[in-house]
Amino acid sequence: MNEKDAVVSVFDHGFLYGIGLFETFAVRENGIFLLKNHIKRLEDSLEAVGIDYKVSKEEVYEVTSALLEKNGMVEGYVRWNVSAGIRGVGLFNERYDKPQTVVYVKELPEPPTEKKAVSLKLPRNSPEGYERFKSHHYMNNVLAKQELDDPTAEGIFFTKAGFVAEGIVSNLFWRKASCVYTPSLETGILNGVTRRYVIQMLNECGYELKEGLFTKKDLDEADEIFVTNAIQGVVPVSQYDQRILINRDVSSLIAKEYKKRVVEGRE
Template identity: 25%
Template sequence: MSRQFINFNGDIVPAEQQVLTVANRGFKYGDGLFESMRLLKGELKFAELHSERIRKGLKLLKMDSWSSVDTWFLREKAEELVRRNKTGPDARIRLTAFRDGEGLYSPSANNMAYVLEATKVTESTYTLNEKGLIIDVFEELTKPVNILSNLKTCNSLTFVLAGIFKNQNSLDEVMVLNDRGFLCEAMSCNVFVVYDRKLYTPALSEGCIAGVMRQVVIKLAKENGIELVEAQISPDILNEADEVFLTNAARGIQWVMGYNGKRYFNEISRFLNEKLNAL
């Protein structure tokens, strides 16, 4: 494998090079956010939606220069790094932005710094998983609902513990509840449930990530005559649903096969995945 590089504040440096110190606010306080994206056939997919979400998040976190992370910035920096890493036309892109200043809880400055990573993937389309996922509900820790809930912040301990639960129980994914006991999201994805011929997904007011692929799938469903409801959803629906699938920007749509003794179909997820690749 050829040597890999990252983009650190505009400079292309070897991936193994130390670029952060113990004073880094992302390390000390989780003071930042991140965004996962997908390059397909040389194109950064849904770049406009990603840049809009990143800028909203940076503005909410009160970081300076939030407006600089526009569509041109994302495309230019991603394509530059992909060329340097020789990943080919298909890659997973991750941008991590953090506050670059000293201070304790109160920062001395609100400058934005960033790290961009690019990792090669083998698929040149959004590929629906052949084998359905096996899931369970993670109940040890819930996700609080507040103004930060819709962001992918660097404070991800809830999902780290959910990941440990997943590994300990040999699962493919886990569902995370909000602090009211309702479905919020999966460990790394948004959640969609087919029940009584309608498609349901947790509303943003339930604290789920405002995922770009969530937004795309909602639009695709409505355009293709699928009744969609954004709502407060009890986890009990998993025992009655006809279908459950998960979405994120890196993988697209992934269908769930089983929860406890329940087994699901993948008709709607397969249909929407075809529409997604046709965009």
């Protein structure tokens, strides 16, 4: 459908109250990496917020293939969006049984080889429910993005209690000596699909990994830092605040192995 003809009702509760979820992933010539994980997180999250929705891998491939063909593209950045659907004005305590799916595609950007990161003054908001969803509630992320002087940098959130959380659009890892660290889900971060896979990779490679509650001091003393998401993969941080980071022992190895597995489609 042409974007000028694509509309969502003003009575859709995704618009009125932010009741909706989405997944972003890359469609490449050899497929969609970790697609079953994206589908499971989407379906589990929608169930948790009371939206009836199921989708198969076959349907995802059918829709994304058609979108790519219509746009004359071989690969693409996809946002698979499920909005709660049309209800009247007012809060609704029953299940949403007629959600609306909107799938967007755009050019797949070239992943960066490195990235600057800066500490945010704006604290990470707490999850709306018992865990953080990849939801339409994106005000905290948008305001954080507006805080950045350099729009290409990644902003690093800290919780109101002062614990390291996550990036605006990424999960966060760092190494100190021989141990790799990442914030616990207890901080209220998104349980990223790529985050979980990188944790698996680190374990397979024999690295000691600690998930927990860490402070800015812990991050300031890191030997190396890297961020992860489904579109960019694993990206080493070249500068954190005013500190230049040269060491990339773990991040370079994991980034290279991750890219290899994406190309091979090996999950």
